[in-house]
Amino acid sequence: MVEEKFYSDRERLVQALAHDCACELQKGIKERGQASFLVSGGSTPEPVYRELSKRPLPWPQITVGLVDERWVDRTESGSNQAFIENCLLQNCAAEAPFLGMKTPHATAAEGEADCERAYGELPKPFDVCVLGMGSDGHTASLFPHADGLAAALGPKSQKLCSAITAVQSEVTGSHTERMTLTLAAILQARDIKLLITGDEKLKVYREALLGSDELEMPVRSILKQGLKPVTVYWAP
16 A cells, blocks of 8 residues: 655755645545644655645644654754654644644653643544654554664554654664654554655665565554555655
8 A cells, every 4th residue: 555756856855745635634624624733843844834834734634643742842953843843834834733742741651641641632534644764664653672662563463653662773863762653643644655765765765665564664563554544655
């Protein structure tokens, strides 16, 4: 259930993905009067968000939420909330309601219940979920062999949010304590989009498709589930 949309350059990818996200969000508003847009951090989706922010959508009816978050305050380096505020919640999209994941609690585990309650109030089904993928095969903050990963990937889980402690690596950096949407939450999205760029990420993606160990490469849990279609966007 994986559809590939590959482009010759990143500008074409940006325009296509921004257009597709906008169409799905408008569809949700037309059907239910509101929509939910779940977004990932990182440099790869940034130009997509900047393009979307300029589009005259009915943003007050679109709630933007995070796919995952480092357990840092929004004033600190690495905050996905600050990133989304700076690149998406600008221009036309400045009027969009926003739901972050970081709570005042000292640890992600302590903040999990509050995060769960907050995300439980988002309009469902989620309309669009934009995911990325790391060179280690992680997506959201579902990191290989992380503490809490097996529970977050549980096929029968009823939870939307899960505290995760990643194994520190070059990919995670020093921020190993995270909050993430669970696999069950991601699969509540009507439209799941996986965005990758460059030859290295394409190689990792191909490897993920070939294997089956989800704890080794958690992105497999998205690519190999048979419940919801996934669209993969790639450009060199």
